[in-house]
Amino acid sequence: MSDSGASRLRRQLESGGFEARLYVKQLSQQSDGDRDLQEHRQRVQALAEETAQNLKRNVYQNYRQFIETAREISYLESEMYQLSHLLTEQKSSLESIPLALLPAAAAGAAAAEDPAGAGSRDRRRGQAGFLPGPAGASREGAGEEGKQRTLTTLLEKVEGCRHLLEAGQYLVYNGDLVEYEADHMAQLQRVHGFLMNDCLLVATWLPQRRGMYRYNALYPLDGLAVVNVKDNPPMKDMFKLLMFPESRIFQAENAKIKREWLEVLEETKRALSEKRRREQEEAAAPRAPPQVTSKASNPFEEDDDDEPALPEVEEEKVDLSMEWIQELPEDLDVCIAQRDFEGAVDLLDKLNHYLEDKPSPPPVKELRAKVDERVRQLTEVLVFELSPDRSLRGGPKATRRAVSQLIRLGQCTKACELFLRNRAAAVHTAIRQLRIEGATLLYIHKLCHVFFTSLLETAKEFETDFAGTDSGCYSAFVVWARSAMGMFVDAFSKQVFDSKESLSTAAECVKVAKEHCQQLGDIGLDLTFIIHALLVRDIQGALHSYKEIIIEATKHRNSEEMWRRMNLMTPEALGKLKEEMRSCGVSNFEQYTGDDCWVNLSYTVVAFTKQTMGFLEEALKLYFPELHMVLLESLVEVILVAVQHVDYSLRCEQDPEKKAFIRQNASFLYETVLPVVEKRFEEGVGKPAKQLQDLRSASRLIRVNPESTTSVV
Secondary structure, eight states: OOHHHHHHHHHHHHSTTOOHHHHHHHHHHHOOSHHHHHHHHHHHHHHHHHHHHHHHHHHHHHHHHHHHHHHHHHHHHHHHHHHHHHHHHHHHHHHHHHHHHOHHHHHHHHHHTOOHHHHHHHHHHHHTTOOOSOOOHHHHHHHHHHHHHHHHHHHTTEETOGGGOOTTOOEEEEEEEEEEOTTTOOEEEEEEEEEESSEEEEEEEOTTSTTOEEEEEEEEGGGOEEEEEOOBTTBOSEEEEEETTEEEEEEOSSHHHHHHHHHHHHHHHHHHHHHHHHHHHHHHSOOOOOOOHHHHTOTTTHHHHHGGGHHHHHHHOOOOOSHHHHTHHHHHHHHHHTTOHHHHHHHHHHHHHHHTTOOOOHHHHHHHHHHHHHHHHHHHHHHHHHSTTSOOTTOGGGGHHHHHHHHHTTOHHHHHHHHHHHHHHHHHHHHHTSOOOSOHHHHHHHHHHHHHHHHHHHHHHHHHHTTTSOTHHHHHHHHHHHHHHHHHHHHHHHHHTTTTOOHHHHHHHHHHHHHHHHGGGGGTOOOHHHHHHHHHHHHHHHHHHHHHHHHHHHHHHHHTOOOOOEEOOSHHHHHHHHHHHHHHTOTTGGGGBOSTTEESSOHHHHHHHHHHHHHHHHHHHTOOGGGHHHHHHHHHHHHHHHHHHHHHHHHHOOOHHHHHHHHHHHHHIIIIIHHHHHHHHHHHHSSOOHHHHHHHHOSSOSOOOTTOOTTOO
16 A cells, blocks of 8 residues: 555544544445455555554653653652742741740731631641640640640540550641542541641541541551542542552541641641651761860860760761662652562662661661661562462463562562462462363373473472572472372372272373372472372272272182183184283293193183282382282282182082192192282382292191181172
8 A cells, every 4th residue: 555545544534524434335335346345444454553553652652751751750749849848937937037026916916817717727736736826935845745645635535556656746637537439439437537747547436436436547647648639529528648559538528627638737747857857967967075065155166176076976977868868768669660679679789788887877767767668568569479369370480580589688488488379379270270081091191291390390490599598498398399299189089099990090190190200300309208198098999999899700700610621712812811821920821721722721710810910010000118018918818719719619529520620720820820929029019928928838728617608609
């Protein structure tokens, strides 16, 4: 599309009288067909994309200018406050000259000209401890006592704030307010505000106890900003208090009281700021040691007398006049608001390095108090960044930024706790989101991949973040890893053991879990013993259940035993049986085969051999030391069922031919099957089993009463 055509289309779309419906109608009438409409649609779409790109580019270019402008506005606001304070001082100085010459006349004139609104305000302040009229030296002590007495009397009506009172505090102003929700402007509650010389206390009404309140919040004035809210009926007579990171909106009884609140808040804040500025200047200025009164009053002798004491005064002086220190609290606020956590911590490190090995006069303590409040706010923001409520996407590396800054702030233990809590929530969410579909073994492969990959990534990130920190963090990680493994085993057992899967499936699933667990050994983390301890009960139950199945099947075959040779009918079936016996470890099975497709063994003994060897192979996949006796006892119990049946049949059979056939089957059990079981068990476990040796060495293990039928079901 040419530049002229694009500009013409843009002007047409931007015109004030543009109507989309009329434009589309005209375009449809003028077009020759569908192709023209498609081309025009592409031109409009290209123009829309170009406009969007230009808008993004302009926003990006103006973003930094916007931030710099906001900072300049903050600086200008601070300078305006200072200028206003200087003008107020000049006005007070000019007004104090005639009042000092004619105090009675000035007092009378002020009383005569006092309007009703000002009188009500003075009465409200009088309740708060203000003394009307000029305060002379004789009334100064009484005024301070009156302020403290009034504060104590009023705060006795507020529950839960007794411990908040400090020496030097007095009440400046108080009154009833109604709090509204900041978002929807819905009325929340009635409150009572107590403005003191350095803080604002908010208390809620107790409806059951008239005239009593309950403590709600306390806000220092140096961190409080007051904003006038424009009237928007029915919402009127409101003002907002800003305390990072929250804000609250209050409504006064009428416009006059609202104006009083705004004025007295600003006045009290300025007075507090001026008081602290004077204290800082006095503490930073060199002070002479106590001298004789006559000499100290002589300005010409002051230099000579003070000269020896100057080194001591210089040692206690800390220069806080540098620009970066003066602007440090505001810069920290900007960094926190812009989520520049690294910049905020760098500023704190710079301050700590500067104040290292320096004394702590009042100005330094005041600066420390302001900085500590910002550190608390920064810590809260970093804690929120690591909370599980935040997005868990991005893996463990997404937490590195917040964790590293918490460690730099000296919050290593908290960083460790929050990091592990975040990763626990991430692992739990990943397991819950895993869909259960298809075969059990396929699900277990997915589960192990998700869990152990997350665990491995968490371990590597933990080692990166907490390298060189307190070793107690590593102990916390091991405890967390055990807890996470418990979460994994719960999901694993629910799918494998609670669903009554076959022993072969359970063995394959446990084998997969063990292989994934061994991968953690690459980073020095061995959790194999934990997974063994958590799975031992479920595996014991599975072995016991499968043992009972084999015993019941063997007893059922024993009850139908006719002691006849097996006829497999086809050479293929015979070859398949030979292959199965070789896979079970019976290498001399050829000697028990006869002519054609006959096998000189009974079906019961052959089936028992295959089932027992299959049970042993699957059980060895599940084996670990805690299961040694469980596996051995189950194996002996299964073998005894077959041995008892052969022993009982041998004693009870009267037919010589069948008796010889039974002896041949007994010989196969004792001389072939039991040695194979004993050898395979020793290979899988690593040590021989005395119980199996005793079972094989005895030709008749248990003497069964011929009248008894316990061995035959």
